Structures are given as C-alpha cells and as structure tokens.
Amino acid sequence: MIIQRQRRSHEAGISLLEVLMAISILGISFATIFSGLSAALRATDHLDRFDRGNEFAKEKLSELFLDPSLTAGQMRSGVSPSGIWWQAKTELVDKRPLPGSEKPAQLVRVILEVSWRTRSGRQSLNLETLKLCFPEPPPNP
Numbered sequence: 001m002i003i004q005r006q007r008r009s010h011e012a013g014i015s016l017l018e019v020l021m022a023i024s025i026l027g028i029s030f031a032t033i034f035s036g037l038s039a040a041l042r043a044t045d046h047l048d049r050f051d052r053g054n055e056f057a058k059e060k061l062s063e064l065f066l067d068p069s070l071t072a073g074q075m076r077s078g079v080s081p082s083g084i085w086w087q088a089k090t091e092l093v094d095k096r097p098l099p100g101s102e103k104p105a106q107l108v109r110v111i112l113e114v115s116w117r118t119r120s121g122r123q124s125l126n127l128e129t130l131k132l133c134f135p136e137p138p139p140n141p
Contacts, residue, residue: 049118050125056084057114057127064088064110065131072108072133088112093130103135 064070072092079085089111095104108131115124 046118049116050123052082053084053114053116053123053125056080056082057086057112057125060086060088060114061110061112061127061129064112065129070108070110070131070133072106084114084116086112086114090131098135101135105135106133107131108133 064076070076070090072090075087075089077085077087091109091111092106093109094107096107097104110129110131112127113124114127115122
C-alpha cells in the first residue's frame with residue numbers, strides 16, 4: 001500500500017524567505033561583478049594616461065635630440081596642450097678635441113622628466129639619451 005501525501009493549497013509555491021535569499025544572492029553577485037568592472041576601467045584609464053605620457057616623452061626626447069642649439073648645461077621646460085608638463089636638462093659627459101677645430105666635440109646627456117595629473121596625484125616618467133654635439137664649422141671665406 002502506497003501512502004501519498006496530499007498537498008494543501010497553502011504549501012504550494014515559493015516562500016517569502018526563499019525569494020529574499022535569492023534576491024540577496026543576486027545583489028551580492030551584481031556588487032561583485034560591478035566592483036570588478038570598475039577596477040578594470042580604472043586600470044585601463046591609468047594605463048592609457050601612462051601610454052600617452054610615454055608617447056609624449058619619446059616625441060619630446062627625439063625633438064630635443066635633433067635640436068642643433070641644445071648643448072651641455074641647458075635647461076628647458078614647458079607644458080603640452082594636453083596638460084603634460086616636461087622639463088629637460090643637459091649635462092656634459094665628455095669632450096674630445098677635433099682635428100682642425102678649436103672647439104671640442106661634446107658628449108651630452110639629455111635628461112627628460114615628464115609628469116601629468118592623475119586622480120591620485122601626479123605621475124612622472126624619466127627618459128635619458130646621449131647626444132654627440134659637434135661644433136659648427138667656421139664659415140668659408
């Protein structure tokens with residue numbers, strides 16, 4: 001003999017406690033997902049700003065390297081249109097006499113510091129290169 005239990009109408013469906021538990025679990029899941037997305041967006045923004053600063057620094061260093069008026073003991077600075085601040089200074093590393101010239105050739109270190117604003121303050125980047133400076137030849141008579 002099989003005894004079947006009959007359901008009563010008040011036992012059918014989902015209880016209020018089950019609904020509240022499901023909503024709580026769903027809320028915690030969404031909070032975790034959105035927190036992770038927010039951290040990923042902040043990291044992407046940070047890397048994007050660093051990449052822009054790095055590109056600007058490489059371009060500025062190339063510009064300084066190709067400038068024939070840049071010699072040892074100089075300091076230059078400025079601000080880009082996008083708000084990136086830069087400062088360059090030069091130091092004499094070595095100088096050697098050139099045959100047939102009164103002025104020596106100079107090996108100059110170019111030090112460039114670039115900085116920009118972030119949400120947490122300022123971030124900076126330093127790049128260096130060496131430049132060989134030859135004296136200008138005397139004008140031909």
